Amino acid sequence: MERDLHLPVASLPDLDDVVDLFERGESLGYDVAYLPETWGRDAVTTLSLAAERTETIGLGTSILNVYSRSPTLVGQTAATLQEASDDRFRLGIGPSGPQVIENWHGAEFGNPLRRTREYVDVIRQTLSGEEVRYDGEYVQVGGFRLRCDPPEPAPPVEVAAMGPKAVELAGRFADGWHALLFTPDGLRDRLGDLERGASLGDRDPDAVRTTLSLNCCVLEDGERARSLARQHLAFYVGGMGTYYRDALARQGYEERANAIYDAWQAGDREEALAAIDDDLLDKLTVSGTPEQARRALDRFEAVDGLDAVAVSFPRGAETGEIRETMAALAPA
Template identity: 65%
Template sequence: MTDRTIHLPVAAQPSVDSLVDLARLGEARGYGRAWLPETWGRDFVTVLTSIARETDEIGIGPSIANVYSRSPTLLGQTATTLQEVSDGRLRVGIGPSGPAVIEGWHGVEFDRPLRRTREYIEIMRTVMAGETLNYDGDVFSLAGFRLRCDPPETPVPIDAAGMGPKSVELAGRFADGWHAIVFTPDGLEERLEDLERGIELGGRDPADVRTTLSLTACALEDGERARDLARQHLAFYVGAMGTYYRESLSRQGYQDEAHDIAAAWASGNHGEALSHISDELLDDLGAAGTPERAREELRKFEVLEGVDEIAIGFPRGATTEEIEATIETLAPEA
């Protein structure tokens, strides 16, 4: 059975407490984990610490912590501390993000993203195991660090995000799981073949590699409002967040639509960008509409073989009340 978790809102929320409240609602409704994106809002460390302190059972994790703005050693220390604070409920998602974020926001060269991700995984595991860090890689050469506290009693799984064939293969070969976002059912199945190839190359047990799909969802009695919000969300990501979402859509058979959305957005014509997102495309990438329709659209992702978890995400324009309504409607116990 596919697990359901929450991918907390990427859009700015009124306060840290509001994010904690959403995680508490998720816990009460049976969701297994609260994933927190880290983009232009609050940092994941402070928010996840607050959630850990105010909840009892729900898992926590960043999705995704980029592998440029913090050193791998620091990220290993951070994971160690969050695992202690949460009493063993942490799972970490990492990934390279893209040039628009890394170079534009953080001022770091977007260099060798796949190799860098692999080295982060290896370095973080050494740090969290409490071993002395002596690492000689292509990106990092590190020596002498060792935790001066106890390593986590429960090892922290490290998932890797990826959209292209090689990044997904890397997740299968080296990480404890793969985080997928902006995928159609057919596109996801194709990438799962890359994940399986990575698992084979790494001599891994498939049961040890978990697949999590972050899925934009909006379930409202006003079904048109829900679909409008989801359409705006998709147009923003394809049009404003660099090239990787556009390239992923193109690989999945929507090359013309991806190009047209991005071109219209770049010209400032956001209304035209929305017009290029057909109902078919919207349904292929999320679960939005009335409660009945959203549940139906969600099921077609949950039945995919190889998907272990659906992380219910929310359109960036949704209000707190609309997010709460979606959490309630799509809850596992519902």
């Protein structure tokens, strides 16, 4: 079982603070440090700086969305970051959600599964160094070829997915699956979808690296840690469109998911937080004191078929609290 990081990129005071977390993660023995790309600082520039200031830790995106950049540009970016990092890069892509794509990027959010599949195909063609010709439903490319040498080895192309069909797609076509907002039992269900997808693609499911991005907050002040984790969970289920609400509902928590969502949408933050009891918080996060958190992490790492847990952090955590959590959950 590998231990990764899913680092914040937008909210820290300055860019140097973000890159410092990569250096700390490397010194603590983490395997890969991923960056999301939401709002604020972009992931590509930040990863370029991290590649310059680290030597051994893997670097990746989790995720670049498949709407705001063309697939050939994503392929060029992956090739460049692979070169900049001396072959330590992993490309994570995914559709994100309609709230982000339509409201922030002004693009139509349509048929995300098909679009993701086409991006995987074109990115791989781009990274091969061969001429790219592709006539898809959403992507049409003719005559493009990298002018520089293609990366050798090419970086893995991983896919973020939450629903059954999306996870099946990851198992069938991608080099890895990024999971988010899963209980251990919910994760086991989706791993079955991954295996089915691998079978449809005549692939070995063990060849698909599975990574769970897990909301973690570990402090000597355990109540503060749990409060931050609860606020983060309420924000995602209640405030980030319906994808996270629906993902939680599929795992047997439909009534609770709707209660969080409805309260948040009505502006009742306290009611949304109250709908997340301690049992649900423990099933979806690792939060509390170091002793509590290590036991909680064991429950996730015991899931058969999971290759890595990526320690992520609540959106309200301060820089010192992120560093404390990283140190508490560092690989042995």
